[in-house]
Amino acid sequence: MSNATAAKNSEVVIEARALHAFVVAIWCAAGSEAREATLVADHLVEANLAGHDSHGVGMIPRYMLACREGELKLNAHAQVVRDAGAVLTIEAARGFGQVTAFEAMEHGIERAKSLGVCALGLRNAHHIGRIGHWAEQCARAGLVSFHFVNVAGDPLVAPFGGIDRRFGTNPFCAAFPLEGRTPLVLDFATSAIAAGKVRVAYNKGVDVPADALIDSDGRPTRDPGALFSDTQHGALRAFGGAVAGHKGSGLAAMCEILAGALSGGFTTREQTIVSTHAIVNCMMSVIVDPAAFDAPSREYEALAFVEWLKATRRAAGVDEILLPGEREDATRRAREAHGIPVDATSWAQIVDAARMAGVTDAQIAACERNSR
Numbered sequence: 001m002s003n004a005t006a007a008k009n010s011e012v013v014i015e016a017r018a019l020h021a022f023v024v025a026i027w028c029a030a031g032s033e034a035r036e037a038t039l040v041a042d043h044l045v046e047a048n049l050a051g052h053d054s055h056g057v058g059m060i061p062r063y064m065l066a067c068r069e070g071e072l073k074l075n076a077h078a079q080v081v082r083d084a085g086a087v088l089t090i091e092a093a094r095g096f097g098q099v100t101a102f103e104a105m106e107h108g109i110e111r112a113k114s115l116g117v118c119a120l121g122l123r124n125a126h127h128i129g130r131i132g133h134w135a136e137q138c139a140r141a142g143l144v145s146f147h148f149v150n151v152a153g154d155p156l157v158a159p160f161g162g163i164d165r166r167f168g169t170n171p172f173c174a175a176f177p178l179e180g181r182t183p184l185v186l187d188f189a190t191s192a193i194a195a196g197k198v199r200v201a202y203n204k205g206v207d208v209p210a211d212a213l214i215d216s217d218g219r220p221t222r223d224p225g226a227l228f229s230d231t232q233h234g235a236l237r238a239f240g241g242a243v244a245g246h247k248g249s250g251l252a253a254m255c256e257i258l259a260g261a262l263s264g265g266f267t268t269r270e271q272t273i274v275s276t277h278a279i280v281n282c283m284m285s286v287i288v289d290p291a292a293f294d295a296p297s298r299e300y301e302a303l304a305f306v307e308w309l310k311a312t313r314r315a316a317g318v319d320e321i322l323l324p325g326e327r328e329d330a331t332r333r334a335r336e337a338h339g340i341p342v343d344a345t346s347w348a349q350i351v352d353a354a355r356m357a358g359v360t361d362a363q364i365a366a367c368e369r370n371s372r
């Protein structure tokens with residue numbers, strides 16, 4: 001399928017394995033070592049499988065531009081710059097977040113297993129993507145985790161009551177592993193919607209939900225161009241809306257400071273605005289071994305609560321009460337079976353980025369042959 005054909009259709013639907021191989025080919029062509037290309041592909045395709053297209057393969061064009069600008073450093077690794085036992089400070093030096101956060105979690109998991117807990121500051125990583133991915137890495141090791149993240153120097157969100165952009169979409173994530181079951185993973189941007197979801201809406205030419213955006217004068221708007229066109233300077237709102245926006249705004253501010261200040265990285269302000277295509281994340285993670293608590297009944301208590309929660313009477317039109325992580329799980333199953341949809345604009349941009357890296361037409365055609 002050519003770009004022109006893709007553009008006529010509204011989307012392509014690609015089998016996960018073919019998409020993974022394509023992403024590996026792109027980053028190998030760009031200069032990544034094979035392990036790096038694989039970790040990036042694991043992360044991006046996993047984000048699409050989980051239904052978070054805002055953090056999936058659609059990020060590749062921006063990563064490629066940041067790479068060309070020398071702002072995203074290929075083949076860089078996480079460096080422990082301070083080891084204080086249960087507290088680690090880790091420098092990512094603008095290396096791929098998909099690599100440096102993975103390595104940071106490996107350090108944190110090892111430390112939490114030996115000491116019961118590890119607090120870890122990761123600084124100056126290039127985009128660490130879907131934060132749930134890191135919580136799932138901890139959960140696979142049987143560990144509970146919390147993650148506070150800032151999008152350093154990229155203000156897109158107005159604080160509660162404000163009009164001007166002051167902080168990033170600063171995600172928060174918490175996860176609880178369960179024996180033999182998928183972990184509970186709560187993972188969200190503290191903005192009303194993730195910026196990447198506004199980008200996807202802009203590319204598709206559709207409106208964003210009400211209450212997510214304001215224009216440059218603070219008026220509510222559903223036009224994604226308020227954030228992504230060159231001429232408008234609107235802002236995202238913090239989650240919580242008119243009644244509870246103070247909670248989203250407050251959590252975003254705490255993410256900014258816990259991640260940006262405590263990691264030794266930086267917080268967002270006029271002097272630190274990142275004006276390139278790079279996305280810089282800092283993260284403060286707390287990783288805890290549940291086996292270190294005197295809580296032999298923790299699984300029973302957690303599952304008994306889940307049963308009680310799900311047994312509620314439901315509002316009209318609601319089929320099931322969901323737990324954190326269940327929506328992603330259902331989407332993962334569906335997309336593993338039926339493929340990953342990528343809107344035509346994003347696909348054309350990804351193919352352009354692939355060509356820019358030196359991927360051949362034959363490799364592009366091989367991926368597109370697996371589209372449905």
Ligand SMILES: NC(=O)c1ccc[n+]([C@@H]2O[C@H](COP(=O)([O-])OP(=O)(O)OC[C@H]3O[C@@H](n4cnc5c(N)ncnc54)[C@H](O)[C@@H]3O)[C@@H](O)[C@H]2O)c1
Pocket residue numbers: 052054055127128129130131132149150151169170171173185186187188189190192193194195197281321322323324325326327328
């Ligand atoms: N790296 C970065 O700079 C950055 C910045 C912002 C966001 N992100 C990522 O963007 C992704 C998308 O964020 P988002 O704000 O659009 O997520 P979202 O609004 O879709 O919320 C997702 C969370 O809500 C849970 N959930 C959904 N429906 C539920 C229900 N009915 N009951 C209970 N829980 C429910 C999901 O399981 C998930 O944990 C996240 O993975 C986040 O980490 C990354």
